[in-house]
Amino acid sequence: MRRIEVSITILVFFLSLALPGAVRGGDWQTFTNQNDISEIVYAGGQIWGATTGGAFSYNATSGVISSLTNIQGLRGLDLNALEVDSLGNIWFAPTDGYLNKFDTSGVFLDSYLFEERLGPTRRSLVLFDLQSDGDRLWVAHDLGLSLFLIEHNGGEIKETAQFLGNLEASEDVLCLEVTDSVIWAGTAVGVAFADKYGLNIQNPGSWRSYQESDPEGLTSFQINSILEFHQDIYLGTGAGVFRFDINAQDTSWEGFGLGSSEVIDLSSVNEVLTALTDQGIYEYASGVWQAFSMDSLPRQDLSSIAFGAEGRRWVSMGGEGLAYYDAYWHLITLPGPLDNNIKDVKIAPDGKAWFVCGGRGLSILSDGEWENYTEDNSPLVGTGARDLDFDLQANAWLASWGKGLFKITPDWEWSHFDATNAPFGWTSAPSFVALSQVKVDEVGNVWSLNYNPGNGNSVLILTPDSTWVVYNKFQDPVSSNWFLDLCFDGDTVYFGGLEGFEILDYKGTLEDKSDDDWTLYTENDGLLAVRVNCIAKDLDGIIWLGTSGGLNYYDPFWEYIGSVSLPGELGLTVNNILVDGLS
Template sequence: MIVSAVILFILFLTVSYGHTLDYDNWISYTSTNEVREIDFFDDSLQVVTSGGWLRIDPVTLGVKKLTNVDGLGTGDLYDILKDADGDIWLAGYGRLIKCRNSKFTPYLFLDRNDKLMPLYDIEDDGGMLWVGTSTGLALFSKTANGGQIEDFYFRFGGLNPEPAVFDIKIVGDSIWLATSAGLAVADKKDPDLLKSFINWTSFVSSRFPELAGDTVSALAYFENSIFLGTNQNSYRLDFYGDDTSFVKIPTREPAAVSSMKVTGDSLVIYTRNGFYIHTGVGTVWSNTPSIPSVRFLSGRFVDAVHWLGLQRNGLYYGDNGDYSKFPDGGLPGNYVTVITSDNKGTIAGGFQTRGAALFDDNEWIQAGIVGTVENGVRQGVRALILDYAGNLWVGTWGNGVMLVTPDSIINYDENNSSLLGIAINPNYVVVNSMVSFSNYLFMTNYQAYDGRSVSVVNLEDKSEWRFFDRTDSLTSEFPVSIDYYDGTLVVGTQYTGVFTYYCGPDPFVETGAKAVNLREDNSNLGSNMVNVVRFDNHGVLWVGHKYGLSRYDEGIPRFDDIILPSGFGPDVTALIFDGRNNAWIGARNGLAFYNAATDEFTVYTTLNSGLPDNQVNALTINPATGDLWVGTPFGLSRFRSLIGPPTDDVTRVIAFPNPFLICSGAERLNFNYDGTATVRIFTPTGELVRTFAINIPWDGKNQSGRDVAAGVYLALITGESGEVGRCKIMLIRD
């Protein structure tokens, strides 16, 4: 899908930046468990969530889910409306999005530091939109220059400057704001006058104790009065100049209000403690025993069916207290902490507070009850491994490690393994990184009370465990990442660099070795604050840390700093290598691809790719497909392999696309060999046309850079060990 975008800088400098985004190679997987707004138009229920936009037919329950890669640019949405012209507008993280005839135009909202800012609310006002943001109020023109910010307002009477604006309500010529600093109102006939704070009337807790904490979260206009919700309750505002009062709506306490909806002659108020219906004759609290939570964010009545949006548990629908969960097949949660894969192509993901799930090529299936609040996992999943038998091992923050099989879940902790808890709570066992080799599984034991850093279990005899600690010269109590290559274990730590330890092919056989600590002061490591350690395909150690990426040079021996692209990093959070020894590098501000053949980088962010967020928490490559999976705080991205389904057998290599049609000159031909190799292109008569590394796609040119003629060509692919593969290529020029 091709999407145009406009970037809007809020310091009154409006800059249009047009570019195209090609999402064809990206797929997003998100959770819609946080339902923020529900509307109804075009005969469909319109549901916006932290994981995308759901369009639901309330009769058939058919659903279409739209995310960032469908043209929205973000799946983190807060509000939706349809204006009088038939255009649909959505407010999301850093973007105001217009949908016209199924074509999307995102307008980017950047703050003073050029960071994307959340947009919480939109209110239609003819040719204008009022937009509530994390730092104030924007006035947006729908028509000027194709859409642009006309002005931005930061101060509202006596409120603290630059409050978040959560809700906007227009009543006649008045504009009302619900903000993080209180309630404000002004006459909007001349928007220029709104620039001065003295033209706003404000309501704060210092004058009105009912506004305790000053946060006003929701507004409604009902029975000719303004109603508002706070973190404690809901009120009717009786506004008569100096004679102003807030009349409390009787309900259960406390009731932090999320939203308010006028439905016929009723006002429905949704809170973090249930929902209630207020009419002119009183208030009725509704019970929802069939729903696992009463933390409601939004709702909507459609043909007597009540649709309810929850803060953590998704979308429910029903009536008379009998509700059913609406499934969307998405992730258990959006905050992805770890992701892993095995040689069979199985994908598993871990989520901060929502457990672990397996992907079956259609939907995500919860892996037992691991990581749920109910079974006591305190801070979610931190590490995952699929062992050679296809069983899932789950490292947790506080509950040790769990083995999930099709039939059972076994918890390993201080009682039945070599793992130990922290000093102040021996039952609190943290496992935050794992690696498997052969029939052994290694895991870090963070802050174990006796100082042990690593434990290992024999997968063929799960009663056999051992640990490595200070007696092996592993002296850090804060291990955060682990890897293994050819008998050598490497452990990255939070504060003291990395440790390398030769444990041999069988870690249960003593080698007598001692760990070597590589740090800033003795090995030129870029930082002792390590996030991730990985060996590449040739056994070279790479370390991602707080200040960049370092690679160990055995010949010196010391680390060399990898010069990252400008604006990328420096805090490297994830690292993985594909079969060609190219590196995928995750940071807190994007994803980078390092081409091992050319030493060139390609950087991906939410502005030029299908990433749902710039913070990369985890990476894995599916060996069966070559696809890259990226875990972020706002969901998962899958980047389809550009070489197709890979093969490690050079004799089975294929070229694609084949025929190779060249029209614009930008087309490229790839080979699906997942290893290091040299490609030679020949004519049918044996004349050498071009030689290049397999990492570099062929552009249809010869060694001198000239276009070759259309026709049949032969490709000879030679692997590192001398093995040879061959294939024919049909080149067509249009």
């Protein structure tokens, strides 16, 4: 038996791709969608944004956009908030616990991990909000809130409060506000405050809370935003605005309008209180809330509001980018792929990079410029784009989870194949054709894996002369109706799916199935798990199998299945395997 020597290199990709011709000299670039914006802040003539794909700065004068990702040092790309402190630092709060510190020119300075320690177990916290307070920073997270000392020992966590009055222990703190002497914390079940200079914010008795059991006039307990305005405290909640008079003897809340709206963010400029809601933007003037012009802004996607030079209004939108108001709303789409849920990446014969964005559509990068295609501007139907390959004539073939197969010619002519004009089968409902994979073999046959089709046509091949060859679970020796991946080695095709690892040798006669050989391997034959998620062939002809129980390999010469141990911290499930030019 041949000895298989394995060298495993683990690369962590933050949705990144090194592109030939676009990135040279061993440099890396990270491409993300930054139009799903959580929060924006205006500072130093720029709009800074925290997004689900990293951070950005937009120069309000020149229009220049700069991106901050892992390449620039950012720890964690899924950001919930940002804050500019009095020392000129910019802080970013990601979902993976690393508080990031940058300077105003976008240079990475440091990162600090927030985690919960339970004996030997450690869990990174989800950071939700940040509030600057001189040389201190208050950090809201899913364990409560922490006081962070910016300058002390290069930056350190002083204390963490998990019990905020009578609120539930370790409740997610979603938003913060700092006044001269008080720290306010908003959650999904109420709000609490404490003396920020108190001896021990970890003591529940240091906090006064308002929740359903003790509302004091508060009737909506989903707290999205807190703002001090004219020495009063205002809450933006799931049902309107509430006001708290700090100096009044009556320590109760009063409704302050917009009760039929969810208030997402509160801000103020030029002595005007502004509310960003799911119904639009409102400003409080002359004792009433007045709707502000919305033009074409998508009301349901508003996420944050900020005010720039001369009081210019800026808003961010979840998924739709950025906008500012100057006589009318100007929309700004940040460059990048349609979505951060990137299912597949391929380099086309002309050198362009194609990104399959599972939630939105198709993105193409060429010479630094992005072209994005969805249902709105192309024949692409549905949002289930999943896999992509190119044939020998440079046609693109796109597999969809729900809408079948698309063909795109170099002249941008589109064809669509589903159960109405091809032998595909419905998966769960009429017209729902789920394809898990599409691949083109070395002679130009287009192979599609039809996942759980009602008619049993689980493997379909479109030959270069436009003939369909079909393998049916109920009529052919093929064992599975749930294939997930495949790869080729001449006339031999390797399949992986929910029922194991399967091999087809069609002996050079694809359209004559009478001489086909099918072989099925399961856990009884050495697979670490019966579910095979992915398959790849290396340069020595070894077939690598990523399963839900670890990494296997298959040696075609000896017809032998072996396994490779992975580092324990990676977990058992292998979802993708890539083979480089040396392996």
